[in-house]
Every structure is written in structure tokens, then in C-alpha cells.
Amino acid sequence: MARLLVWCLLGMAVPAGATSWPVLSLARQTTAVDAWEQVRVLPDPTRQLDAAAARAALPRFALPESAKGNLGPRAGVSWLHVPVAVAANAPAQWTLRMSYPLLHEVRVHVFDAQGRELQTVRLGTKVPFSERETKTRTLTAPLNLVPGQVHDVLVQVALPLVLILAIA
Secondary structure, eight states: OOEEEEEOSOOOOOOTTOOOOOOEEEOTTOOEEEOGGGOEEEEETTOOOOHHHHHHTGGGOBOOSSSTTOOOSOSEEEEEEEEEEEOTTSOSEEEEEESOTTOSEEEEEEEOTTSOEEEEEEESTTSOGGGOSSOSSSEEEEEEOOTTOEEEEEEEEEEOOOOOOOOO
């Protein structure tokens, strides 16, 4: 049975050179966990970074400067990073769920401690329901994590231009 990682995103090996970030620990008995405390953010307003470049930029990621579970209005792309340590006796199958189903474009990238990309999952309202790996309205991604290892989970969130209309 897959276990559940709950990411509060707009309702999400510690890399060399990075600060001492808290690592999300997944154990055999873990059933669900809120990953917000481990989230670090890197804005990419010009959409220049791919997943490998974002991972190389991990030392530039910083704590979110907003309320818990809310990144606030942003243009372009925001990259989120969570280092995840999986206990040796923990299952390999986990599920990442984002509690905000209205995000347009989301890509989840899983890297091993050596920097190899192990998995990429596309999510968001732009992904047709028939093409989703998990057939749910909620943004849900199956993750294959290697027990006994630390992974870098990077989430790329593309945000459309924010438009606020005050009509009277």
C-alpha cells in the first residue's frame, strides 16, 4: 500500500553546499506527513531553469516568505525543494498530494543522492484527466523512493499571470 506525503502548497542527501535544511523523514510507520516545514523555494520568474539546473541551484533556495501553505502571487515558475530521507525498512511507494487542485502546470522531479533524476510526474489542470498517473481531481503523484536513501524532491510550479478584478 502506498503511503501519503501531504504537501501544503498554495494549499509543498542534503545537497553539498546547502544550508542545514530539515529533512523530511519517512519511516515504515509513517502514514501521512505535512512537508511544509521542509519546503525551500526558488523563484524563476523568467522560466530559465530546468530540473537539473534547479537542483544545481539548491544553495540559493530559501524559506518561503509567506504564510504556511501559501506562496502568494508570483510570476513565472517557482521551484520547491524538499529533501526526503526514506528509512531502510520503509516502503518504496509513496504518494505526494498537493491540497490545491487549481494549479495549472506542476512537475515533480525526484533525484537520488548522486544527482540522477529517477522520476518526473506531470500534474495540474493542463494535464488531461485521461493522461494523469492518478485519476483524481486532487494533484496526486505516485513517488518511487529508494529505501535507505535520501532524495531531492523538486516541484516546479508554473503560475499564470495573476489577474485581480475589482468590479462594482
